[in-house]
Amino acid sequence: MPVKQVTDDARFQAELSNAGASLVIVDFTASWCGPCQRMAPVFDSLSNKYTQAVFLKVDFDQCQDIAAAHGVTAVPTFIFFRAKAKLATLRGADPASLEAKIQELVGQEPEGASSEKVQGHVDMSVFFDRSAQECLNESDDHPLAGCLTSGDGFLESDCDEQLIISLGFTQPVKLHSIKFQAPSGQGPKTVKLFINQPRTLGFDQAVGMEPIFVKDNQANTETTRINYLVIYGSPINMTNMGDFKRVAGKKGESH
DSSP states (O other), rough: OOOEEOOOOOHHHHHHHHHHHOOOOEEEETTTTTTHHHHHHHHHHHHHHOOOSEEEEOOOOOOHHHHHTOOOOOOSEEEEEEEEEEEEESSSHHHHHHHHHHHHHHTTTTTGGTTTTTTEEEEGGGEEEEEEEEEEEOSSOOOGGGGGGSOOEEBBBBSSSSSEEEEEESSEEEEEEEEEETTTTBBOEEEEEOOOOOOOOOHHHTTOOEEEEEEEEETOOOOOEEEEEEEEEEEEOOOOOGGOOOOOOOOTTTO
């Protein structure tokens, strides 16, 4: 897919909107920047390799408002978006790091998700805070992480059929729906939801309030199993503070 040149904010916003849930990589560049010129053919090559993503190029001098709005003070800077929300920022002319970040973020979209998406919403797994995930009564052999990606892993309860799942997000989000994929007998039956709490709940509290409380399963078997847990929703457009890093060097140039 060819790289699209963005010349103003209206075009920039339109491209982000049109991309939907696809990954968008924005290259902030400048004609006077030597590292930018060295990265240009690399960026073009990656756009042809990762055709499921959208590649945009923004001139740092021509589009200063866009650069300022996204905290770009040095070039080259690469910013990654999905559903108009910023996922990550990468600074400097490092082809290997750029491709590694693209692979990481492209890979976060589950296989086959395009045919299962909820209209107007995206898979929120890209906004999970991996350091703020917890599941009470998870099996040591099959913990929560096993059901958060589409693969061979799964989550299974330990001593009975109940589970309490707490999922944190890297920024404010609006949740729309939850989908479970599970074996017919072991899949969740009674599921209760409510807002995230500052601390993990116990099972006694979970009768009345819980993040995701699985009370029982379809066939009343000893354990509950979840092969894949998907949460659909949309991010509230705010700055992800996890993107900020201290950068050395002169203003206007990245090293």
